[in-house]
Amino acid sequence: MKRYHDIVGDGGSGILEQVAEQRSRITDGLAGVRHLVAVGSGKGGVGKSTLTLHLAGALRARGLRIAILDADFNGPSQARMAGVQGALFVPGSHKVSLPRTKNGIAVFSMGSVIAESEALDFESTASGESHTWRATREFSLLGEILASFEWGALDLLMFDLPPGAERTVQYADFLGPRTSFLLVTIPSEVARGVVARSVAALSKGPNRLLGYVENMSGYYCRDCDAIKPLFVSSDAQGRPADLKIPCLGTVPFDPELARHCDQGFPLADLPNTPVGRALDHVAQQLLDTLEPEPSR
Amino acid sequence: MKFLCVPCDSPMKLQTVGPPDRGSLSIVYSCPECGYEIAMLTNAYETQAVQSLGVRIGPEAPRRSSESEVGSADAGAGCPFASMIPATEDAQRGQVGEPAPVRWTAAAEARLAKVPAFVRPMAKAGIERYARDNGCSEVDEKILEAAREFFGM
Numbered sequence A: 001m002k003r004y005h006d007i008v009g010d011g012g013s014g015i016l017e018q019v020a021e022q023r024s025r026i027t028d029g030l031a032g033v034r035h036l037v038a039v040g041s042g043k044g045g046v047g048k049s050t051l052t053l054h055l056a057g058a059l060r061a062r063g064l065r066i067a068i069l070d071a072d073f074n075g076p077s078q079a080r081m082a083g084v085q086g087a088l089f090v091p092g093s094h095k096v097s098l099p100r101t102k103n104g105i106a107v108f109s110m111g112s113v114i115a116e117s118e119a120l121d122f123e124s125t126a127s128g129e130s131h132t133w134r135a136t137r138e139f140s141l142l143g144e145i146l147a148s149f150e151w152g153a154l155d156l157l158m159f160d161l162p163p164g165a166e167r168t169v170q171y172a173d174f175l176g177p178r179t180s181f182l183l184v185t186i187p188s189e190v191a192r193g194v195v196a197r198s199v200a201a202l203s204k205g206p207n208r209l210l211g212y213v214e215n216m217s218g219y220y221c222r223d224c225d226a227i228k229p230l231f232v233s234s235d236a237q238g239r240p241a242d243l244k245i246p247c248l249g250t251v252p253f254d255p256e257l258a259r260h261c262d263q264g265f266p267l268a269d270l271p272n273t274p275v276g277r278a279l280d281h282v283a284q285q286l287l288d289t290l291e292p293e294p295s296r
Numbered sequence B: 001m002k003f004l005c006v007p008c009d010s011p012m013k014l015q016t017v018g019p020p021d022r023g024s025l026s027i028v029y030s031c032p033e034c035g036y037e038i039a040m041l042t043n044a045y046e047t048q049a050v051q052s053l054g055v056r057i058g059p060e061a062p063r064r065s066s067e068s069e070v071g072s073a074d075a076g077a078g079c080p081f082a083s084m085i086p087a088t089e090d091a092q093r094g095q096v097g098e099p100a101p102v103r104w105t106a107a108a109e110a111r112l113a114k115v116p117a118f119v120r121p122m123a124k125a126g127i128e129r130y131a132r133d134n135g136c137s138e139v140d141e142k143i144l145e146a147a148r149e150f151f152g153m
Helices: A015-029 A048-061 A078-082 A134-148 A165-175 A189-203 A255-263 A274-290 B044-051 B080-084 B089-096 B106-112 B120-133 B141-150
Strands: A033-040 A066-070 A106-108 A154-160 A179-185 A209-221 A226-228 A247-253 B013-017 B026-030 B037-041
Touching: A015 A134, A033 A048, A033 A165, A033 A274, A048 A066, A048 A078, A048 A154, A048 A209, A048 A255, A048 A274, A066 A078, A078 A106, A078 A255, A134 A165, A165 A179, A165 A189, A179 A189, A189 A209, A209 A274, A247 A255, A247 A274, B106 B120, B106 B141, B120 B141
Parallel strands: A033 A154, A033 A179, A066 A106, A066 A154, A179 A209, A209 A247
Antiparallel strands: A209 A226, B013 B026, B026 B037
């Protein structure tokens, strides 16, 4: 009797072929992108989205062609921060055009599609069982976005990942080995512990770990013009946990930056501040890590 | 998943897919040798699992993934993504007072079909609003190009 692998095709639908065709469309769509960088953490609330947007802004200011894909479909924040809430998606002759920020960064965010008072929802025939299929559906959606939108020729496509160490690894699997990872932590041992787990998990795969950024590394007091500590960054022996990947820089917390993010103002409005300088330094470190050759 | 006709040792071929019924699909396979037919009846969880892959079930040629949904004959209003689109400004306006209807040329509609189903209603409404704002009652490729330029794309 024939076995599974003796039979070519599945008799009609060509499910595997359809999945392969989806992957091929994604590969084709990203062919013009030089670097794919996923900004993740594992931990939520550490400032992944803020860093993603402002690092993109700092790199854009250097003349690089940048796009951001807000992969946090359930908690998208790039649309508001980048000022593309309610943006229009216009189909071109080949693919769908992406909205851009005032400084020319292309942004896809579900926040452009779904109002903040609404939740992402999928029609389901299996009510109450979303844990069995939801992640698959979300990755299918990510594939559609990658395949359908006009990414074009880019120096850098940045993925703003959702929280969750396991999700971070799932994105690594889905996006493939071309995608490098930049991890974000804060000087809290709890956060560093979660990020350390993400590092451990990602280290088992082929994706390159560019390094990490320590966000909220102190608090910038405008009255004192000084950085004051926010967290005690040490373990029981007084040593910070070693993440075993390079630190690309530290960024202090600045309430003014948070206000800018809420209102969709670019970092260029905060140029000569400690947080602005710190973000610019991290952007340069990221660039040097991605393109160490002097040919740049 | 593949089906084998054991007496003939021959792979069975997909013949028809019935419309979804409370989350269940009826998929008929037949043996090309002896003509024996079987029907695979999925439960809601199985239907959803396949649907989540973004693939199409059926004997016809696969369509683009952005247009495909298990059991949905056409994308758009009836597609599962439609429920993801909140009441947009246009939709709300539509409930209060109907805006002037806007026609789409075949070429413009073909472009619209490239928009993933889940954002298509929003894209359509936004483009029609742009057309109306510019005194046009028809969306053609020139309007689409003008909108791209206007929005800095």
